Amino acid sequence: MDAAATFQPNAAEAGIDRSLIVRNLTKAYRAGQPVLRDVSIAFAPRGVTAVIGPSGTGKSTLIRCINRLVDPTAGELLFRGDDLAKLRGRALREARRRIGMVFQEYNLVERLTVIENVLCGRLGYVPVWRAWARRFDSKDVDRAFQLIDAVGLTAFATQRADQLSGGQRQRVGIARALMQEPDLILADEPTSSLDPKTSVEIMELIASRAGERDIPAIVNIHNVALARRFADRIIGMSKGSIVFDGKPQELEDSHLLQIYGGEGWLE
Amino acid sequence: MSQAGPVQPRVAFPPNWTSRIVTVAICAYVVYAAQIVDFTWARFLTGLDQGRRFVARMFPPDFSADKLDLLYGGLVESMQIAILATVFGTLISLPLGIAAARNLAPAPIAWAARGAIALFRTLHPIVIAILFVKAVGFGALAGTLALTVASVGFVSKLVAEAVEEMSMAQVEAVRATGASFASVIVMGVFPQVMPRFIGFTAYELDSNLRNSALVGIVGGGGIGAPLFTAFQRFDYDFVLTIVLAIIAIVMVGEVVSGWMRRLFQ
Amino acid sequence: MTDSGLLPSGPAGQRLRQWQRFTPLQRVARAGFYVGVLIAIIWAMRTIQIIPEFLYDAPQQTADLFVRMWPIDWSWYPKTVHAALIETLHTATLGTILAVLLASPVALMVARNVTRSVVLNNVGRLILVATRSVHSLMWALFFVAVFGPGALAGVLAIAVHSIGFTGKFLSEAIEEAKPGPLEALVATGAPPAAVLIKGIWPQVKPAFLAIAMFRWDINVRESAVLGLVGGGGLGMALDTALSNLYWDQAGLVLVVILAVVIVTEIVTAWARSRII
Numbered sequence: 001m002d003a004a005a006t007f008q009p010n011a012a013e014a015g016i017d018r019s020l021i022v023r024n025l026t027k028a029y030r031a032g033q034p035v036l037r038d039v040s041i042a043f044a045p046r047g048v049t050a051v052i053g054p055s056g057t058g059k060s061t062l063i064r065c066i067n068r069l070v071d072p073t074a075g076e077l078l079f080r081g082d083d084l085a086k087l088r089g090r091a092l093r094e095a096r097r098r099i100g101m102v103f104q105e106y107n108l109v110e111r112l113t114v115i116e117n118v119l120c121g122r123l124g125y126v127p128v129w130r131a132w133a134r135r136f137d138s139k140d141v142d143r144a145f146q147l148i149d150a151v152g153l154t155a156f157a158t159q160r161a162d163q164l165s166g167g168q169r170q171r172v173g174i175a176r177a178l179m180q181e182p183d184l185i186l187a188d189e190p191t192s193s194l195d196p197k198t199s200v201e202i203m204e205l206i207a208s209r210a211g212e213r214d215i216p217a218i219v220n221i222h223n224v225a226l227a228r229r230f231a232d233r234i235i236g237m238s239k240g241s242i243v244f245d246g247k248p249q250e251l252e253d254s255h256l257l258q259i260y261g262g263e264g265w266l267e
Numbered sequence: 268m269s270q271a272g273p274v275q276p277r278v279a280f281p282p283n284w285t286s287r288i289v290t291v292a293i294c295a296y297v298v299y300a301a302q303i304v305d306f307t308w309a310r311f312l313t314g315l316d317q318g319r320r321f322v323a324r325m326f327p328p329d330f331s332a333d334k335l336d337l338l339y340g341g342l343v344e345s346m347q348i349a350i351l352a353t354v355f356g357t358l359i360s361l362p363l364g365i366a367a368a369r370n371l372a373p374a375p376i377a378w379a380a381r382g383a384i385a386l387f388r389t390l391h392p393i394v395i396a397i398l399f400v401k402a403v404g405f406g407a408l409a410g411t412l413a414l415t416v417a418s419v420g421f422v423s424k425l426v427a428e429a430v431e432e433m434s435m436a437q438v439e440a441v442r443a444t445g446a447s448f449a450s451v452i453v454m455g456v457f458p459q460v461m462p463r464f465i466g467f468t469a470y471e472l473d474s475n476l477r478n479s480a481l482v483g484i485v486g487g488g489g490i491g492a493p494l495f496t497a498f499q500r501f502d503y504d505f506v507l508t509i510v511l512a513i514i515a516i517v518m519v520g521e522v523v524s525g526w527m528r529r530l531f532q
Numbered sequence: 533m534t535d536s537g538l539l540p541s542g543p544a545g546q547r548l549r550q551w552q553r554f555t556p557l558q559r560v561a562r563a564g565f566y567v568g569v570l571i572a573i574i575w576a577m578r579t580i581q582i583i584p585e586f587l588y589d590a591p592q593q594t595a596d597l598f599v600r601m602w603p604i605d606w607s608w609y610p611k612t613v614h615a616a617l618i619e620t621l622h623t624a625t626l627g628t629i630l631a632v633l634l635a636s637p638v639a640l641m642v643a644r645n646v647t648r649s650v651v652l653n654n655v656g657r658l659i660l661v662a663t664r665s666v667h668s669l670m671w672a673l674f675f676v677a678v679f680g681p682g683a684l685a686g687v688l689a690i691a692v693h694s695i696g697f698t699g700k701f702l703s704e705a706i707e708e709a710k711p712g713p714l715e716a717l718v719a720t721g722a723p724p725a726a727v728l729i730k731g732i733w734p735q736v737k738p739a740f741l742a743i744a745m746f747r748w749d750i751n752v753r754e755s756a757v758l759g760l761v762g763g764g765g766l767g768m769a770l771d772t773a774l775s776n777l778y779w780d781q782a783g784l785v786l787v788v789i790l791a792v793v794i795v796t797e798i799v800t801a802w803a804r805s806r807i808i
Contacts, residue, residue: 067719107716111734115279120730124721132729134280141279158281166586173716180720293629300626303619304683304764315680321677347576354573389793393669394786395756397774402594408582481669484761488581495761498673509672517665530561 012213016080017184018045020066020216025075025085027061034073035061037240047187048207048217050231052224054260058240059220061107063186066218067099068092073100082182100177102206104189108176110162111122117161117172118144120181123166131180140179147175151205178213185210185217192222199223203230224256283374284503321503329504341483341490341513348410348482348489349475349520355411356418356475357468363419364426365452372528384427387420392478396487410487412477418471423466431461465531471522476520495521535621600782608781613769613788617681620765620792623755627690628748632740635695639702645714646706646732656699664696668754672763682805686763690751705739706732742804756789766792 012018020043028034036058043049044046051059064070066077068084077084080098087095100121116196122140126151130136134145148157151171156164163173170190177185187206201208207230210217221227227234227250235253236244236259244255366372369381387395396413403409433456441455483491490509497505640646641656672689679685714731722730759767766785773781 036792069715069719087341093721093723095721096719099719101716101719103712103716107712107713107715109713109731109734109736112730116730119279120717120722121720123717123723124728128723128725128729131726136279144279145277157277158279176716176720297626297629300622303622304626304687306684306687310679310684318678321674344580347580350572350576351580354569389753389790390786391753391757391789393760394770394789397770398597401597403587403590404583404593406583407580408587411580426715457737477665481667484669494670495673498677498761501677503677512668514665530558530565 005053008123012181012183012215016183017213018080019043020218021076021078022062022066023076023078023079025062025065026073027058027065027070028073034192035240036065036072036160039075039240039242041235041242041245043216043218046211046214046216046231047232048210048219048230049233050227051220051235051237052222052227052259053237055222058236059237060188062189062237063096063101063218063220066184066186067096067101069101072153092196093124097180098183100180100182100185102170102173102177102187102190103187104192106173106193108161108164108169108172111160113158114148114164114172115141115144115157117178118147123177124180144175145177147178148172150209151175166194167202170194170198170202171205172211174202178209182213183215185215187219187221189220189222191226199226200229224251300359303443307356324501324503325507327504328507329502330508334505334508337493338427338490338509338512341493341509342373344407345479345483345489345491345517346476348407348414348479348487351411352411352414352418352475352479353468353472356415357422357464357471358424359415360422360467361464364423365430365456367423367427371438371452371456375428380423381427384420384423387416388415388424391416391419392494393481396482397485400486405486405488407488410489413482413487414475417478418475422467423472426464429460429463430456461529469527472527473517473520473524476517477513517519522532555677597779600779603780604783604787605778605780606784608784609788613784614774616759616764616766616785617788617792620755620759620767621752622766623683623686623690623758623763624751625749627687627755628694628744628751631694631698631747631751632688632693632744634691635699635702637644638695638699638707639719640728642699642703643706645709645711646728656703660696660699660703662696663692663694664700666693668693669758669761669763672758673763676762681762683764685741685757686755686765689758689763690755693754694747694751697750698743701743702736702740705736705743707741744799745803749796752796753793776787 015090022039022041022043025036025039026034027036039058039062051062053059061070065075065080066071066084072085072227075085078097082091083093084092084095087250108168109120112120119136122136126136126140148154151174153164153168153171153175156168161169164172170193173190185206190206191202193201196210203226206217206219219227219231231248234244234246234248234251235242235257238259238261243258244251263264270482302328363380363384366376367384369377372380392413395416396410399409399412399416403412437459438451438455441451446454479489479491480494481491483489483493484495486492490513494513497503497509533596567730638656638659641652642660644653647653647656670690671693672685675685675688679688709732713735714727717727717731755763755765755767757767757770759765759769760771766789770782770785770789773779773785
């Protein structure tokens with residue numbers, strides 16, 4: 001792995017500050033009913049952060065505010081010298097292409113092949129006519145093949161995405177995010193649609209690839225055990241606010257009770 | 268990996284020859300066919316010029332009294348044609364559609380009915396109108412008969428499909444009570460098919476209102492004859508009057524048919 | 533209807549738990565509707581102008597029609613009808629291709645997941661309704677006046693009239709595209725044009741081909757009669773035969789129209805089963 005890592009163009013550019021600072025972030029889809037209430041977090045420039053909490057508590061909204069799939073109502077998102085919350089148009093697209101995102105439902109274009117889905121990660125970089133004519137840069141194509149090898153889908157490269165299983169699709173989703181040469185990886189419930197074994201493999205893949213590239217990853221996750229196992233830091237959210245922030249080993253049952261409420265389920 | 272000796276270069280997008288050939292063929296066809304129909308840039312430009320003059324002559328629309336009389340007579344006749352064709356067409360479609368449904372009718376009857384429906388559907392209303400104009404002479408009767416036949420072709424196919432899709436359990440329940448064939452149809456089939464039948468009727472009224480403006484072109488009565496004449500006499504201002512009136516009637520018809528559908532949902 | 537309407541609809545009626553299929557208002561509306569339909573039918577029947585003399589010899593005329601058509605003048609096929617048939621097929625095909633090209637931008641304008649402006653959505657919808665409401669024969673009359681008689685007028689009539697139908701179904705197909713993949717492409721920083729080409733197009737392609745096929749089938753029928761008003765093709769041959777009262781030639785054209793419509797229906801059914 002180490003030899004490959006030094007050889008592969010997988011490591012990110014050195015000397016860039018990849019820390020992300022979220023300041024007073026608020027989001028209300030309907031006026032007066034905020035889903036995120038004045039959230040402030042500083043993410044370190046490397047390492048995996050798991051965000052846990054019950055459904056509907058604003059985890060997804062937090063992640064989607066960072067790459068602006070959702071527009072925040074108020075607050076700042078400082079990343080690489082920009083306030084992501086204020087970007088528009090071309091500047092926003094340029095910021096987005098440095099942020100890879102992995103989705104719960106994979107969100108592949110099912111009628112395209114695996115390699116083309118992975119190359120979709122370059123759409124922010126290549127001119128539209130090149131994408132249309134499928135004339136991607138040969139370096140990009142090489143890299144796409146290497147990523148497909150790295151996520152273990154060598155044999156499926158030219159198959160259509162709708163022929164893959166859930167775990168395989170999520171691997172393509174991860175390869176697509178890495179194809180962007182991201183400075184940050186966001187993952188929104190990447191394992192919720194997968195079986196337990198595949199879930200572990202997918203989390204391992206995200207953690208190892210982010211580590212290899214030396215970039216931070218923010219992962220929304222339901223599974224507390226997986227969060228404990230793969231994260232360097234755990235953030236617990238409840239009702240739009242942060243109620244726990246610490247290392248995995250510091251997370252105790254009392255915190256879980258505070259995050260999720262109720263009792264019986266902890267047995 | 269790739270350091271281990273020369274490996275075959277992997278191809279990301281193997282050329283898709285069928286898609287390439289089809290694309291080239293379509294492009295070649297368009298160029299060839301455009302030549303056949305004599306579609307040249309020069310002709311397009313003359314056409315644009317002509318079109319501008321055409322539009323200019325349409326304004327203002329002609330609302331003089333004698334033209335309005337002509338318009339009124341034609342419109343009333345068109346509406347009569349549309350109403351009668353819809354009523355007769357849908358009334359004939361109900362038994363014919365049931366006869367064509369393979370789950371109710373015996374096979375020979377179903378196939379005969381299907382053949383008739385296919386024939387009615389295949390012919391354009393205008394072609395049917397030509398035949399009826401020959402058979403019963405110029406005028407509204409020919410138009411009414413033509414649109415009736417066209418409606419039968421359209422609606423009875425939908426009725427047959429609706430009957431084939433309905434639940435046979437209910438039909439069998441009625442049959443099990445010892446009901447006659449007629450009662451089976453009235454109690455077991457009609458209640459299931461009626462709401463959709465009303466929907467087809469509403470749609471057909473719409474479509475007959477549009478088509479009743481056409482049958483006049485071949486002598487089938489209605490507003491089509493004055494429209495055709497106006498075109499031939501270059502009375503483009505009257506053309507605009509007629510077209511506006513037709514659009515208004517079609518829109519009213521759409522409102523009425525939408526209202527009808529909601530009423531019987 | 534039921535006799536439940538005779539019962540009081542107050543609390544007493546409710547306590548009886550009377551079965552009522554429709555609300556009173558609905559029943560009144562329906563009764564009113566039936567009366568309206570009846571009046572419309574009676575009005576239409578009583579005032580429509582029918583010349584009785586024409587009706588008396590209708591059976592004779594019909595018999596005469598078939599006698600004059602038979603035997604069909606097959607020798608006319610190679611002379612005129614074949615070229616007219618080919619022209620009709622070109623009119624339908626070229627008209628459909630043009631219609632798809634014209635309808636695609638309108639469909640994108642109408643689709644709410646692509647164009648997020650209600651004003652533009654409605655402008656697009658207006659274009660679709662306007663082109664569809666005017667029949668292809670009327671468009672042909674217009675284009676014959678503009679470009680002169682011939683297949684070109686027919687092609688444009690077919691193309692413009694088909695915009696409404698094609699655009700409507702196309703915009704519905706676009707709106708049915710899964711939002712997830714589009715969101716994923718937006719998240720990679722892809723510009724809107726790239727999202728369109730790599731996200732929406734692969735998803736709507738099968739529907740797009742099916743719609744074009746379906747419309748082509750309809751257009752073959754329609755372009756076969758456009759010649760009656762000068763739009764070229766089989767209709768022109770039919771018009772010539774009719775104005776010369778050569779019914780055996782008209783019969784030939786009718787048989788050819790019937791045949792070509794049946795063949796296109798078979799072809800499109802086969803093609804559709806291969807696409808979907």
